[in-house]
Amino acid sequence: MKTYTFTEKKDTRSGFGAGMAELGRSHPDVVALCADLVASLKLDTFIKENPDRFIQCGIAEANMIGVAAGLTLNGLIPFATTFANFGSSRVLDQIRQAVAYSNKNVKICVSHAGLTLGEDGATHQVLEDISMMKALPGMTVINPCDFNQTKAATIAIADYEGPVYLRFGRPVVPNFTPADQPFEIGKAILLNEGADVSIFATGHMVWQALEAGKLLAEQGVEAEITNIHTIKPLDKEAILASVSKTGCAVTAEEHQMNGGLGDSVAQVLALNHPAPLEMVAVNDSFGESGTPEQLMEKYGLTAASIVAKALAVIQRKK
Amino acid sequence: MILKNKRMETSELAKVASQVRRDIVRMVHGVASGHPGGSLGCTDVLVSLYFQAMNLKTDDQGSVVFDMSGSGEDLFFLSNGHISPVLYSVLARRGYFPVSELATFRKLNSRLQGHPATAEHLPGIRIASGSLGQGLSVAAGAAYGKKIRNDPHRVYCLMGDGEQQEGQIWEAAAFIPHRKLDNLIAIIDFNGQQIDGPTDVVLNNRDLGAKYEAFGWTVLHMDGNNLEEVASTLKAAQEAGGQGAPVCIIMKTEMGQGVDFMMHTHKWHGTAPNNEQLTAALAQLEETLSDY
Known part of the structure; x- marks a missing residue:
């Protein structure tokens, strides 16, 4: 049996933030959108380094999804970010019509999924998002396990053409995936x-x-x-x-x-x-x-x- | 007959509009479903946009060329997707796809879905619409993208007045002026009708112009069934753009415009004419470009 070790515990959302920081440097077409949760999504570095490629949408998630769909027309790669609850159940119809059915290259990247959001309680602890997203034809649904894998997944989906739902979370968990392990969508x-x-x-x-x-x-x-x-x-x-x-x-x-x-x-x-x-x-x-x-x-x-x-x-x- | 690229004089638009109205009633009659009322009401503005106001990508012969990105040209988004007949007719008459394809509207295996969609790859359609309230947000994204890409072209978005009851509209209405998307022109089809009756009875929008002004838009008004006024107002909207604020045109129209028995009622919002009604309607609409 192979034994897995880790040097530190880190949150998967920080893996997303690290991935976005790298995409900001390597992918000029990547644009980040956020609905008033910049710090929670760890977008600080991306925004600092690419202020013109960040779009603050305010607490208006439905509009954010539509804006993201429209941005794709210009060859841009929008990463629309918020909490998992507000990026799935709250905007299911917008994702269904403007992203999935319209086959737009939108990356919906959401943090604080599941119970481990913790004290905020059930209003925010979405436990149904995988179900909703996987039911949409053409939607790719990804739920990485640790910091390194979330970072690698964030980078990988920028190079994939099509709608993606990337789900991660708030708590620190063992970071055991090798930092250099490439992320292959759909490959267990x-x-x-x-x-x-x-x-x-x-x-x-x-x-x-x-x-x-x-x-x-x-x-x-x-x-x-x-x-x-x-x-x-x-x-x-x-x-x-x-x-x-x-x-x-x-x-x-x-x-x-x-x-x-x-x-x-x-x-x-x-x-x-x-x-x-x-x-x-x-x-x-x-x-x-x-x-x-x-x-x-x-x-x-x-x-x-x-x-x-x-x-x-x-x-x-x- | 399709029409190649030529920026028409306003006096020429009437004959296109008449043919488009014939197409609309024939399309919905042919499949005994669809939405003629709003389509007829918005015919004049769609014709004005596609045959005069918008800068569209064309080849050397002047035929329109469609690519999904829409870079380097003006874009139009139909948010109230149920008036697809008018959009399909205008796109076909403009040359985006064969006019004969209008006969497939709403039928199995057609590219002309009941509501506009991209899945069948119909040239001219860039986003699905039908579930109301979403088009203005998509148009905002397209306009934002043009700003990022330094593309000086404009983005137009047509919405219904009943559609203004959707909450997402007001998210977009706040976002667009805040982000200074002055390359976006929104048009509201103010016909005062929706499925369940007059809009001010179903859910009163009150003063839409004042609301958009309060959100930071430059608001213009026009009679959407007067081609001269449509042309001059679209020109004014273009000139008002580029100064930091988006433009919203409150467009007064008559649902069912051009067919007397379809006017002054919400009854023809989503009802197709029978054979007798079709004959009566076509008698009022001159065949100018030959029927499909």
Whole structure:
């Protein structure tokens, strides 16, 4: 079993900010838009270095999405940024008509996704955005796991032509992805090989999956752990190759069970290779105020939950 | 017949407008659905824009050329996408696609979707519209992009007056003057009607001109069914632009203009004429450029 180490914990939103800073220097067509959340999105460096390529939109997210769509006509690459809740559910119709249906090269980049937003509570803790965004034809949906991967994803989507929803978060999490690892949209990353159970994790839950892998190993269970940073297009080949070997799977995500990564994996398995599946996700519930750690514990988004589901799903194998 | 690039004299626009109105009623009759009322009301301004006011990209022969970027030319966005018949007719008569294609409007496998869309790659369409309230924001983005690219051309956006009830309109209405997008000209089709009845009964917009002025726009008024006045007002709007403030034209129109029984009512907002009504309508509209 491969062991992953990290030198520091960092927030994924800072990875986005670092990616934007680099894009500001390397990609003259990249334009940043923000709806009154510049500091939260870590756009300070980009704005300082490229003041003419930053568009403050104020607290008017619907307009921001339309403006971004219009900017693409001039060959510009707009990165529209806000909190995940305000960049998905609040503007779903604008994204659907002006971005997805119109196939505009807009990058919707959102922070503070999920429960780990913490104390602000359920109004801001969007747990339905992956579901909404992946339902839109042509939309790419990415949920990277740490600082380095978020930075690499931010840079990668600038070179991809088409609408993208890039989701990241607020808390500091172990930064273990190699800084020089290129980001390949739609290409899952096999983190650990194992024969007993496949664990497919996305976003902040990837580190929890690695921790779960260690705990399972102590019980003699070999878990195969895959980082599904791109939920759409989903790396079906990687999922089927792994489950063909292990015969069962657990998904882990900081999102509703309805419409999330687990649903996507279930669809792939049901259509191609039916196998027992368990899901670690929020089960048809809104969040609440609390520290990120308390909330992840209360709603069962932990390494321990992944271990329990892994042991249960192995029992379901015939 | 399509018309190649020629900046028409205002006196010539009437014959194009008459043909476009024939196209509109024939298109909606042909598929027994669509929105003739607002289309007929906005015919004159669309004809004026595409045949006179706008600078459009053309080839050496003077035929219009479409590319999605729209750089180096004026752009038009239809925010109230349900009046697609008038836009399709004007685009076809201007030469963006074959006039014969108007017969496919709203039919299966057509590029002429019920509401304008880009998925079928119809030349002349740069954004989908139909869900109301979004076009002004898109136009703002296009105008902002032209500023960034130092492209001196203008962006036009047509909206409905009922559409002014959408909240996103007012986000854009605040954004555009704040960002000094003085290369943008918004036009509001002020026909006073919407699906459920008169606009001031359904949800009163009150004084739209005063509202836009308060938001920082230069506001002009015109009779949208008087070609001379449309031409002079568009010229005035162009001259008023470039001075730091965007321009909003409150355009008084008559829904159903040109067909007597479709005027002075909201009934023809989204209703197609039957065979008898088509005959009666066409009798009032001279065939000037030959029907498709």
